[in-house]
Amino acid sequence: MEILNIEAIRIPTITDIIDIVILAYIIYKLLVLIKGTRAMQMIAGIALLFFASFLSGVFHLNTLKTVIDSTISFLPIAVIVLFQYEIRKILARMGTYSFIKNHESIEEHIIEQILKAANMLSKEKKGGLIVIERGQGLGQYIETGITIDAKISFDLIINIFEPKTALHDGAIIISKGRIAAASCLLPLSSNPHLPPHFGTRHRAGIGITEETDAIAIIISEETGKISFAKNGTIMHYKDKSFEGMKNHLIGLLEMENKKGSKKNLLGKIKEAFKK
Structure with missing residues:
Protein backbone atom coordinates (compact mmCIF):
# COMPACT_ATOMS: atom_id res chain seq x y z
CA MET A 1 0.00 0.00 0.00
CA TYR A 97 -4.79 50.42 -19.12
CA SER A 98 -4.22 50.97 -15.44
CA PHE A 99 -5.95 49.61 -12.36
CA ILE A 100 -6.62 53.16 -11.16
CA LYS A 101 -8.27 55.02 -14.00
CA ASN A 102 -6.69 58.36 -14.69
CA HIS A 103 -9.02 59.73 -17.32
CA GLU A 104 -9.26 63.46 -17.60
CA SER A 105 -12.55 64.38 -15.94
CA ILE A 106 -15.30 66.25 -17.73
CA GLU A 107 -17.19 68.85 -15.74
CA GLU A 108 -20.82 68.09 -15.04
CA HIS A 109 -22.15 71.15 -16.83
CA ILE A 110 -20.37 69.99 -20.01
CA ILE A 111 -22.09 66.60 -19.77
CA GLU A 112 -25.40 68.42 -19.44
CA GLN A 113 -24.72 70.43 -22.60
CA ILE A 114 -23.90 67.24 -24.53
CA LEU A 115 -26.99 65.40 -23.32
CA LYS A 116 -29.34 68.35 -23.87
CA ALA A 117 -28.13 68.45 -27.47
CA ALA A 118 -28.57 64.67 -27.79
CA ASN A 119 -32.13 64.98 -26.44
CA MET A 120 -32.98 67.72 -28.92
CA LEU A 121 -31.54 65.74 -31.83
CA SER A 122 -33.57 62.74 -30.64
CA LYS A 123 -36.83 64.70 -30.51
CA GLU A 124 -36.26 66.14 -33.99
CA LYS A 125 -35.01 62.79 -35.33
CA LYS A 126 -31.72 64.22 -36.51
CA GLY A 127 -28.85 61.76 -36.53
CA GLY A 128 -25.76 62.42 -34.47
CA LEU A 129 -22.59 60.74 -33.26
CA ILE A 130 -20.62 62.17 -30.33
CA VAL A 131 -17.38 60.51 -29.19
CA ILE A 132 -15.85 61.32 -25.80
CA GLU A 133 -12.12 60.69 -25.43
CA ARG A 134 -10.96 59.00 -22.24
CA GLY A 135 -7.56 57.44 -21.50
CA GLN A 136 -6.56 56.53 -25.05
CA GLY A 137 -5.85 59.44 -27.38
CA LEU A 138 -8.02 59.88 -30.47
CA GLY A 139 -5.57 62.06 -32.40
CA GLN A 140 -5.56 59.88 -35.51
CA TYR A 141 -9.36 60.12 -35.77
CA ILE A 142 -9.44 63.84 -34.98
CA GLU A 143 -7.11 64.38 -37.95
CA THR A 144 -9.70 62.85 -40.32
CA GLY A 145 -12.23 65.61 -39.52
CA ILE A 146 -12.42 69.37 -39.59
CA THR A 147 -10.71 71.06 -36.65
CA ILE A 148 -13.09 72.96 -34.39
CA ASP A 149 -11.28 73.33 -31.03
CA ALA A 150 -14.25 75.09 -29.48
CA LYS A 151 -16.00 75.24 -26.16
CA ILE A 152 -18.73 72.61 -25.82
CA SER A 153 -22.20 74.09 -26.05
CA PHE A 154 -25.74 72.95 -26.82
CA ASP A 155 -26.11 75.36 -29.75
CA LEU A 156 -22.83 74.37 -31.40
CA ILE A 157 -23.60 70.64 -31.28
CA ILE A 158 -27.10 71.21 -32.69
CA ASN A 159 -25.72 73.34 -35.53
CA ILE A 160 -23.02 70.79 -36.39
CA PHE A 161 -25.59 68.01 -36.84
CA GLU A 162 -28.09 70.13 -38.75
CA PRO A 163 -28.94 68.14 -41.91
CA LYS A 164 -27.47 69.29 -45.23
CA THR A 165 -24.73 71.32 -43.52
CA ALA A 166 -21.05 70.76 -44.26
CA LEU A 167 -20.27 69.10 -40.90
CA HIS A 168 -23.30 66.92 -40.17
CA ASP A 169 -21.76 63.74 -41.64
CA GLY A 170 -19.34 61.84 -39.44
CA ALA A 171 -18.71 62.26 -35.72
CA ILE A 172 -17.68 65.04 -33.41
CA ILE A 173 -14.87 64.14 -31.02
CA ILE A 174 -14.64 65.68 -27.56
CA SER A 175 -11.11 65.84 -26.22
CA LYS A 176 -9.82 67.63 -23.12
CA GLY A 177 -13.21 69.15 -22.41
CA ARG A 178 -13.56 70.75 -25.86
CA ILE A 179 -14.98 69.85 -29.25
CA ALA A 180 -11.73 68.95 -31.01
CA ALA A 181 -13.13 68.22 -34.48
CA ALA A 182 -16.29 67.48 -36.44
CA SER A 183 -17.09 65.33 -39.47
CA CYS A 184 -14.56 62.74 -38.26
CA LEU A 185 -14.28 59.32 -39.88
CA LEU A 186 -14.39 56.36 -37.51
CA PRO A 187 -13.62 52.65 -37.99
CA LEU A 188 -16.71 50.54 -38.66
CA SER A 189 -17.34 47.54 -36.44
CA SER A 190 -16.93 44.16 -38.11
CA ASN A 191 -18.85 42.35 -35.36
CA PRO A 192 -20.98 39.73 -37.18
CA HIS A 193 -23.53 39.64 -34.34
CA LEU A 194 -24.74 43.22 -34.74
CA PRO A 195 -28.37 43.60 -35.84
CA PRO A 196 -28.65 43.89 -39.65
CA HIS A 197 -30.64 47.13 -39.36
CA PHE A 198 -27.68 48.96 -37.81
CA GLY A 199 -26.43 51.56 -40.25
CA THR A 200 -23.07 53.27 -40.68
CA ARG A 201 -23.58 55.62 -37.73
CA HIS A 202 -24.18 52.81 -35.23
CA ARG A 203 -21.38 50.65 -36.63
CA ALA A 204 -18.98 53.60 -36.44
CA GLY A 205 -20.01 54.36 -32.85
CA ILE A 206 -19.42 50.75 -31.85
CA GLY A 207 -16.23 50.50 -33.94
CA ILE A 208 -14.45 53.39 -32.21
CA THR A 209 -15.17 51.80 -28.81
CA GLU A 210 -13.77 48.47 -30.05
CA GLU A 211 -10.53 50.17 -31.08
CA THR A 212 -10.25 52.55 -28.08
CA ASP A 213 -11.64 53.12 -24.60
CA ALA A 214 -13.79 56.05 -25.78
CA ILE A 215 -17.51 56.45 -25.11
CA ALA A 216 -19.85 57.04 -28.06
CA ILE A 217 -23.30 58.61 -27.95
CA ILE A 218 -25.38 57.63 -30.99
CA ILE A 219 -28.64 59.32 -32.00
CA SER A 220 -30.64 57.43 -34.61
CA GLU A 221 -31.97 59.47 -37.51
CA GLU A 222 -34.71 56.89 -38.23
CA THR A 223 -36.08 56.27 -34.73
CA GLY A 224 -34.63 59.11 -32.64
CA LYS A 225 -33.35 56.58 -30.09
CA ILE A 226 -30.28 57.49 -28.04
CA SER A 227 -27.70 54.75 -27.52
CA PHE A 228 -24.38 54.57 -25.70
CA ALA A 229 -21.43 52.45 -26.82
CA LYS A 230 -18.51 51.33 -24.68
CA ASN A 231 -15.97 48.52 -25.15
CA GLY A 232 -17.68 47.42 -28.36
CA THR A 233 -21.06 47.01 -26.65
CA ILE A 234 -24.09 49.17 -27.43
CA MET A 235 -26.63 50.07 -24.76
CA HIS A 236 -29.96 51.62 -25.69
CA TYR A 237 -31.05 54.44 -23.41
CA LYS A 238 -34.30 53.49 -21.62
CA ASP A 239 -34.54 55.96 -18.73
CA LYS A 240 -36.74 58.80 -19.98
CA SER A 241 -35.56 61.30 -17.35
CA PHE A 242 -32.69 63.64 -18.12
CA GLU A 243 -31.16 63.02 -14.69
CA GLY A 244 -31.23 59.28 -15.31
CA MET A 245 -29.43 59.66 -18.63
CA LYS A 246 -26.85 61.97 -17.05
CA ASN A 247 -26.14 59.53 -14.23
CA HIS A 248 -25.84 56.72 -16.78
CA LEU A 249 -23.23 58.63 -18.80
CA ILE A 250 -21.35 59.59 -15.64
CA GLY A 251 -21.26 55.89 -14.74
CA LEU A 252 -19.89 54.98 -18.18
CA LEU A 253 -17.21 57.63 -17.86
CA GLU A 254 -16.35 56.25 -14.39
CA MET A 255 -16.50 59.73 -12.99
CA GLU A 256 -17.34 60.83 -9.49
CA ASN A 257 -20.95 61.89 -9.11
CA LYS A 258 -22.34 64.63 -6.88
CA LYS A 259 -22.36 62.37 -3.83
CA GLY A 260 -18.75 61.36 -4.41
CA SER A 261 -19.65 57.69 -4.81
CA LYS A 262 -16.55 56.78 -6.80
CA LYS A 263 -15.58 53.11 -6.57
CA ASN A 264 -12.28 52.41 -4.88
CA LEU A 265 -9.67 50.05 -6.28
CA LEU A 266 -10.73 47.09 -4.14
CA GLY A 267 -14.35 47.58 -5.18
CA LYS A 268 -13.41 47.59 -8.87
CA ILE A 269 -11.40 44.37 -8.51
CA LYS A 270 -14.28 42.64 -6.68
CA GLU A 271 -16.73 43.82 -9.35
CA ALA A 272 -14.47 42.52 -12.11
CA PHE A 273 -14.43 39.00 -10.63
CA LYS A 274 -18.20 38.96 -10.13
CA LYS A 275 -18.83 39.44 -13.88
Missing part, protein backbone atom coordinates in the same frame (compact mmCIF):
# COMPACT_ATOMS: atom_id res chain seq x y z
CA GLU A 2 1.47 3.30 -1.07
CA ILE A 3 1.73 5.83 1.72
CA LEU A 4 0.92 9.43 0.87
CA ASN A 5 3.88 11.65 1.56
CA ILE A 6 2.40 14.69 3.31
CA GLU A 7 5.69 16.58 3.04
CA ALA A 8 5.54 16.31 -0.78
CA ILE A 9 2.33 18.34 -0.81
CA ARG A 10 3.28 21.97 -1.27
CA ILE A 11 1.10 24.48 0.54
CA PRO A 12 0.32 27.47 -1.72
CA THR A 13 2.01 30.66 -0.64
CA ILE A 14 0.73 34.23 -0.93
CA THR A 15 2.91 34.59 -4.04
CA ASP A 16 1.25 31.56 -5.65
CA ILE A 17 -2.22 32.94 -4.95
CA ILE A 18 -1.32 36.36 -6.37
CA ASP A 19 0.20 34.63 -9.41
CA ILE A 20 -3.02 32.64 -10.05
CA VAL A 21 -5.27 35.67 -9.51
CA ILE A 22 -3.27 37.83 -11.94
CA LEU A 23 -3.24 35.09 -14.58
CA ALA A 24 -7.00 34.52 -14.15
CA TYR A 25 -7.66 38.25 -14.48
CA ILE A 26 -5.54 38.51 -17.64
CA ILE A 27 -7.39 35.56 -19.22
CA TYR A 28 -10.70 37.14 -18.23
CA LYS A 29 -9.79 40.48 -19.84
CA LEU A 30 -8.63 38.73 -23.03
CA LEU A 31 -11.92 36.84 -23.26
CA VAL A 32 -13.86 40.07 -22.73
CA LEU A 33 -11.92 41.74 -25.54
CA ILE A 34 -12.61 39.00 -28.09
CA LYS A 35 -16.17 38.21 -26.96
CA GLY A 36 -18.59 38.46 -29.87
CA THR A 37 -15.86 38.67 -32.51
CA ARG A 38 -14.74 36.18 -35.14
CA ALA A 39 -11.71 35.43 -32.92
CA MET A 40 -14.00 33.51 -30.56
CA GLN A 41 -15.13 31.25 -33.41
CA MET A 42 -11.52 30.68 -34.50
CA ILE A 43 -10.47 29.76 -30.96
CA ALA A 44 -13.27 27.17 -30.91
CA GLY A 45 -11.95 25.77 -34.21
CA ILE A 46 -8.40 25.55 -32.85
CA ALA A 47 -9.65 23.77 -29.72
CA LEU A 48 -11.48 21.30 -31.96
CA LEU A 49 -8.23 20.60 -33.83
CA PHE A 50 -6.39 19.74 -30.61
CA PHE A 51 -9.28 17.54 -29.50
CA ALA A 52 -9.27 15.73 -32.85
CA SER A 53 -5.51 15.20 -32.52
CA PHE A 54 -6.01 13.70 -29.06
CA LEU A 55 -8.78 11.35 -30.24
CA SER A 56 -6.82 10.21 -33.28
CA GLY A 57 -3.94 9.32 -30.95
CA VAL A 58 -6.22 7.38 -28.59
CA PHE A 59 -7.72 5.32 -31.46
CA HIS A 60 -4.36 4.99 -33.26
CA LEU A 61 -5.50 6.81 -36.42
CA ASN A 62 -1.91 7.55 -37.33
CA THR A 63 -2.46 9.10 -40.78
CA LEU A 64 -5.16 11.46 -39.50
CA LYS A 65 -3.03 12.40 -36.49
CA THR A 66 -0.03 13.19 -38.73
CA VAL A 67 -2.14 15.51 -40.91
CA ILE A 68 -3.70 17.27 -37.91
CA ASP A 69 -0.35 17.66 -36.12
CA SER A 70 1.20 19.11 -39.29
CA THR A 71 -1.65 21.64 -39.43
CA ILE A 72 -1.20 22.52 -35.76
CA SER A 73 2.52 23.19 -36.31
CA PHE A 74 1.57 26.16 -38.53
CA LEU A 75 -0.87 27.61 -35.99
CA PRO A 76 1.50 30.25 -34.49
CA ILE A 77 1.88 31.91 -37.90
CA ALA A 78 -1.81 31.48 -38.68
CA VAL A 79 -2.79 33.07 -35.36
CA ILE A 80 -0.68 36.17 -36.07
CA VAL A 81 -2.19 36.55 -39.56
CA LEU A 82 -5.81 35.80 -38.65
CA PHE A 83 -5.87 37.58 -35.30
CA GLN A 84 -3.92 40.70 -36.30
CA TYR A 85 -6.91 42.96 -35.60
CA GLU A 86 -7.55 41.44 -32.16
CA ILE A 87 -3.82 41.49 -31.26
CA ARG A 88 -3.58 45.15 -32.26
CA LYS A 89 -6.63 45.98 -30.15
CA ILE A 90 -5.31 44.08 -27.11
CA LEU A 91 -1.89 45.78 -27.30
CA ALA A 92 -3.53 49.19 -27.64
CA ARG A 93 -5.68 48.55 -24.58
CA MET A 94 -2.69 47.25 -22.59
CA GLY A 95 -0.75 50.41 -23.40
CA THR A 96 -3.44 52.63 -21.92
Whole structure:
Protein backbone atom coordinates (compact mmCIF):
# COMPACT_ATOMS: atom_id res chain seq x y z
CA MET A 1 0.00 0.00 0.00
CA GLU A 2 1.47 3.30 -1.07
CA ILE A 3 1.73 5.83 1.72
CA LEU A 4 0.92 9.43 0.87
CA ASN A 5 3.88 11.65 1.56
CA ILE A 6 2.40 14.69 3.31
CA GLU A 7 5.69 16.58 3.04
CA ALA A 8 5.54 16.31 -0.78
CA ILE A 9 2.33 18.34 -0.81
CA ARG A 10 3.28 21.97 -1.27
CA ILE A 11 1.10 24.48 0.54
CA PRO A 12 0.32 27.47 -1.72
CA THR A 13 2.01 30.66 -0.64
CA ILE A 14 0.73 34.23 -0.93
CA THR A 15 2.91 34.59 -4.04
CA ASP A 16 1.25 31.56 -5.65
CA ILE A 17 -2.22 32.94 -4.95
CA ILE A 18 -1.32 36.36 -6.37
CA ASP A 19 0.20 34.63 -9.41
CA ILE A 20 -3.02 32.64 -10.05
CA VAL A 21 -5.27 35.67 -9.51
CA ILE A 22 -3.27 37.83 -11.94
CA LEU A 23 -3.24 35.09 -14.58
CA ALA A 24 -7.00 34.52 -14.15
CA TYR A 25 -7.66 38.25 -14.48
CA ILE A 26 -5.54 38.51 -17.64
CA ILE A 27 -7.39 35.56 -19.22
CA TYR A 28 -10.70 37.14 -18.23
CA LYS A 29 -9.79 40.48 -19.84
CA LEU A 30 -8.63 38.73 -23.03
CA LEU A 31 -11.92 36.84 -23.26
CA VAL A 32 -13.86 40.07 -22.73
CA LEU A 33 -11.92 41.74 -25.54
CA ILE A 34 -12.61 39.00 -28.09
CA LYS A 35 -16.17 38.21 -26.96
CA GLY A 36 -18.59 38.46 -29.87
CA THR A 37 -15.86 38.67 -32.51
CA ARG A 38 -14.74 36.18 -35.14
CA ALA A 39 -11.71 35.43 -32.92
CA MET A 40 -14.00 33.51 -30.56
CA GLN A 41 -15.13 31.25 -33.41
CA MET A 42 -11.52 30.68 -34.50
CA ILE A 43 -10.47 29.76 -30.96
CA ALA A 44 -13.27 27.17 -30.91
CA GLY A 45 -11.95 25.77 -34.21
CA ILE A 46 -8.40 25.55 -32.85
CA ALA A 47 -9.65 23.77 -29.72
CA LEU A 48 -11.48 21.30 -31.96
CA LEU A 49 -8.23 20.60 -33.83
CA PHE A 50 -6.39 19.74 -30.61
CA PHE A 51 -9.28 17.54 -29.50
CA ALA A 52 -9.27 15.73 -32.85
CA SER A 53 -5.51 15.20 -32.52
CA PHE A 54 -6.01 13.70 -29.06
CA LEU A 55 -8.78 11.35 -30.24
CA SER A 56 -6.82 10.21 -33.28
CA GLY A 57 -3.94 9.32 -30.95
CA VAL A 58 -6.22 7.38 -28.59
CA PHE A 59 -7.72 5.32 -31.46
CA HIS A 60 -4.36 4.99 -33.26
CA LEU A 61 -5.50 6.81 -36.42
CA ASN A 62 -1.91 7.55 -37.33
CA THR A 63 -2.46 9.10 -40.78
CA LEU A 64 -5.16 11.46 -39.50
CA LYS A 65 -3.03 12.40 -36.49
CA THR A 66 -0.03 13.19 -38.73
CA VAL A 67 -2.14 15.51 -40.91
CA ILE A 68 -3.70 17.27 -37.91
CA ASP A 69 -0.35 17.66 -36.12
CA SER A 70 1.20 19.11 -39.29
CA THR A 71 -1.65 21.64 -39.43
CA ILE A 72 -1.20 22.52 -35.76
CA SER A 73 2.52 23.19 -36.31
CA PHE A 74 1.57 26.16 -38.53
CA LEU A 75 -0.87 27.61 -35.99
CA PRO A 76 1.50 30.25 -34.49
CA ILE A 77 1.88 31.91 -37.90
CA ALA A 78 -1.81 31.48 -38.68
CA VAL A 79 -2.79 33.07 -35.36
CA ILE A 80 -0.68 36.17 -36.07
CA VAL A 81 -2.19 36.55 -39.56
CA LEU A 82 -5.81 35.80 -38.65
CA PHE A 83 -5.87 37.58 -35.30
CA GLN A 84 -3.92 40.70 -36.30
CA TYR A 85 -6.91 42.96 -35.60
CA GLU A 86 -7.55 41.44 -32.16
CA ILE A 87 -3.82 41.49 -31.26
CA ARG A 88 -3.58 45.15 -32.26
CA LYS A 89 -6.63 45.98 -30.15
CA ILE A 90 -5.31 44.08 -27.11
CA LEU A 91 -1.89 45.78 -27.30
CA ALA A 92 -3.53 49.19 -27.64
CA ARG A 93 -5.68 48.55 -24.58
CA MET A 94 -2.69 47.25 -22.59
CA GLY A 95 -0.75 50.41 -23.40
CA THR A 96 -3.44 52.63 -21.92
CA TYR A 97 -4.79 50.42 -19.12
CA SER A 98 -4.22 50.97 -15.44
CA PHE A 99 -5.95 49.61 -12.36
CA ILE A 100 -6.62 53.16 -11.16
CA LYS A 101 -8.27 55.02 -14.00
CA ASN A 102 -6.69 58.36 -14.69
CA HIS A 103 -9.02 59.73 -17.32
CA GLU A 104 -9.26 63.46 -17.60
CA SER A 105 -12.55 64.38 -15.94
CA ILE A 106 -15.30 66.25 -17.73
CA GLU A 107 -17.19 68.85 -15.74
CA GLU A 108 -20.82 68.09 -15.04
CA HIS A 109 -22.15 71.15 -16.83
CA ILE A 110 -20.37 69.99 -20.01
CA ILE A 111 -22.09 66.60 -19.77
CA GLU A 112 -25.40 68.42 -19.44
CA GLN A 113 -24.72 70.43 -22.60
CA ILE A 114 -23.90 67.24 -24.53
CA LEU A 115 -26.99 65.40 -23.32
CA LYS A 116 -29.34 68.35 -23.87
CA ALA A 117 -28.13 68.45 -27.47
CA ALA A 118 -28.57 64.67 -27.79
CA ASN A 119 -32.13 64.98 -26.44
CA MET A 120 -32.98 67.72 -28.92
CA LEU A 121 -31.54 65.74 -31.83
CA SER A 122 -33.57 62.74 -30.64
CA LYS A 123 -36.83 64.70 -30.51
CA GLU A 124 -36.26 66.14 -33.99
CA LYS A 125 -35.01 62.79 -35.33
CA LYS A 126 -31.72 64.22 -36.51
CA GLY A 127 -28.85 61.76 -36.53
CA GLY A 128 -25.76 62.42 -34.47
CA LEU A 129 -22.59 60.74 -33.26
CA ILE A 130 -20.62 62.17 -30.33
CA VAL A 131 -17.38 60.51 -29.19
CA ILE A 132 -15.85 61.32 -25.80
CA GLU A 133 -12.12 60.69 -25.43
CA ARG A 134 -10.96 59.00 -22.24
CA GLY A 135 -7.56 57.44 -21.50
CA GLN A 136 -6.56 56.53 -25.05
CA GLY A 137 -5.85 59.44 -27.38
CA LEU A 138 -8.02 59.88 -30.47
CA GLY A 139 -5.57 62.06 -32.40
CA GLN A 140 -5.56 59.88 -35.51
CA TYR A 141 -9.36 60.12 -35.77
CA ILE A 142 -9.44 63.84 -34.98
CA GLU A 143 -7.11 64.38 -37.95
CA THR A 144 -9.70 62.85 -40.32
CA GLY A 145 -12.23 65.61 -39.52
CA ILE A 146 -12.42 69.37 -39.59
CA THR A 147 -10.71 71.06 -36.65
CA ILE A 148 -13.09 72.96 -34.39
CA ASP A 149 -11.28 73.33 -31.03
CA ALA A 150 -14.25 75.09 -29.48
CA LYS A 151 -16.00 75.24 -26.16
CA ILE A 152 -18.73 72.61 -25.82
CA SER A 153 -22.20 74.09 -26.05
CA PHE A 154 -25.74 72.95 -26.82
CA ASP A 155 -26.11 75.36 -29.75
CA LEU A 156 -22.83 74.37 -31.40
CA ILE A 157 -23.60 70.64 -31.28
CA ILE A 158 -27.10 71.21 -32.69
CA ASN A 159 -25.72 73.34 -35.53
CA ILE A 160 -23.02 70.79 -36.39
CA PHE A 161 -25.59 68.01 -36.84
CA GLU A 162 -28.09 70.13 -38.75
CA PRO A 163 -28.94 68.14 -41.91
CA LYS A 164 -27.47 69.29 -45.23
CA THR A 165 -24.73 71.32 -43.52
CA ALA A 166 -21.05 70.76 -44.26
CA LEU A 167 -20.27 69.10 -40.90
CA HIS A 168 -23.30 66.92 -40.17
CA ASP A 169 -21.76 63.74 -41.64
CA GLY A 170 -19.34 61.84 -39.44
CA ALA A 171 -18.71 62.26 -35.72
CA ILE A 172 -17.68 65.04 -33.41
CA ILE A 173 -14.87 64.14 -31.02
CA ILE A 174 -14.64 65.68 -27.56
CA SER A 175 -11.11 65.84 -26.22
CA LYS A 176 -9.82 67.63 -23.12
CA GLY A 177 -13.21 69.15 -22.41
CA ARG A 178 -13.56 70.75 -25.86
CA ILE A 179 -14.98 69.85 -29.25
CA ALA A 180 -11.73 68.95 -31.01
CA ALA A 181 -13.13 68.22 -34.48
CA ALA A 182 -16.29 67.48 -36.44
CA SER A 183 -17.09 65.33 -39.47
CA CYS A 184 -14.56 62.74 -38.26
CA LEU A 185 -14.28 59.32 -39.88
CA LEU A 186 -14.39 56.36 -37.51
CA PRO A 187 -13.62 52.65 -37.99
CA LEU A 188 -16.71 50.54 -38.66
CA SER A 189 -17.34 47.54 -36.44
CA SER A 190 -16.93 44.16 -38.11
CA ASN A 191 -18.85 42.35 -35.36
CA PRO A 192 -20.98 39.73 -37.18
CA HIS A 193 -23.53 39.64 -34.34
CA LEU A 194 -24.74 43.22 -34.74
CA PRO A 195 -28.37 43.60 -35.84
CA PRO A 196 -28.65 43.89 -39.65
CA HIS A 197 -30.64 47.13 -39.36
CA PHE A 198 -27.68 48.96 -37.81
CA GLY A 199 -26.43 51.56 -40.25
CA THR A 200 -23.07 53.27 -40.68
CA ARG A 201 -23.58 55.62 -37.73
CA HIS A 202 -24.18 52.81 -35.23
CA ARG A 203 -21.38 50.65 -36.63
CA ALA A 204 -18.98 53.60 -36.44
CA GLY A 205 -20.01 54.36 -32.85
CA ILE A 206 -19.42 50.75 -31.85
CA GLY A 207 -16.23 50.50 -33.94
CA ILE A 208 -14.45 53.39 -32.21
CA THR A 209 -15.17 51.80 -28.81
CA GLU A 210 -13.77 48.47 -30.05
CA GLU A 211 -10.53 50.17 -31.08
CA THR A 212 -10.25 52.55 -28.08
CA ASP A 213 -11.64 53.12 -24.60
CA ALA A 214 -13.79 56.05 -25.78
CA ILE A 215 -17.51 56.45 -25.11
CA ALA A 216 -19.85 57.04 -28.06
CA ILE A 217 -23.30 58.61 -27.95
CA ILE A 218 -25.38 57.63 -30.99
CA ILE A 219 -28.64 59.32 -32.00
CA SER A 220 -30.64 57.43 -34.61
CA GLU A 221 -31.97 59.47 -37.51
CA GLU A 222 -34.71 56.89 -38.23
CA THR A 223 -36.08 56.27 -34.73
CA GLY A 224 -34.63 59.11 -32.64
CA LYS A 225 -33.35 56.58 -30.09
CA ILE A 226 -30.28 57.49 -28.04
CA SER A 227 -27.70 54.75 -27.52
CA PHE A 228 -24.38 54.57 -25.70
CA ALA A 229 -21.43 52.45 -26.82
CA LYS A 230 -18.51 51.33 -24.68
CA ASN A 231 -15.97 48.52 -25.15
CA GLY A 232 -17.68 47.42 -28.36
CA THR A 233 -21.06 47.01 -26.65
CA ILE A 234 -24.09 49.17 -27.43
CA MET A 235 -26.63 50.07 -24.76
CA HIS A 236 -29.96 51.62 -25.69
CA TYR A 237 -31.05 54.44 -23.41
CA LYS A 238 -34.30 53.49 -21.62
CA ASP A 239 -34.54 55.96 -18.73
CA LYS A 240 -36.74 58.80 -19.98
CA SER A 241 -35.56 61.30 -17.35
CA PHE A 242 -32.69 63.64 -18.12
CA GLU A 243 -31.16 63.02 -14.69
CA GLY A 244 -31.23 59.28 -15.31
CA MET A 245 -29.43 59.66 -18.63
CA LYS A 246 -26.85 61.97 -17.05
CA ASN A 247 -26.14 59.53 -14.23
CA HIS A 248 -25.84 56.72 -16.78
CA LEU A 249 -23.23 58.63 -18.80
CA ILE A 250 -21.35 59.59 -15.64
CA GLY A 251 -21.26 55.89 -14.74
CA LEU A 252 -19.89 54.98 -18.18
CA LEU A 253 -17.21 57.63 -17.86
CA GLU A 254 -16.35 56.25 -14.39
CA MET A 255 -16.50 59.73 -12.99
CA GLU A 256 -17.34 60.83 -9.49
CA ASN A 257 -20.95 61.89 -9.11
CA LYS A 258 -22.34 64.63 -6.88
CA LYS A 259 -22.36 62.37 -3.83
CA GLY A 260 -18.75 61.36 -4.41
CA SER A 261 -19.65 57.69 -4.81
CA LYS A 262 -16.55 56.78 -6.80
CA LYS A 263 -15.58 53.11 -6.57
CA ASN A 264 -12.28 52.41 -4.88
CA LEU A 265 -9.67 50.05 -6.28
CA LEU A 266 -10.73 47.09 -4.14
CA GLY A 267 -14.35 47.58 -5.18
CA LYS A 268 -13.41 47.59 -8.87
CA ILE A 269 -11.40 44.37 -8.51
CA LYS A 270 -14.28 42.64 -6.68
CA GLU A 271 -16.73 43.82 -9.35
CA ALA A 272 -14.47 42.52 -12.11
CA PHE A 273 -14.43 39.00 -10.63
CA LYS A 274 -18.20 38.96 -10.13
CA LYS A 275 -18.83 39.44 -13.88
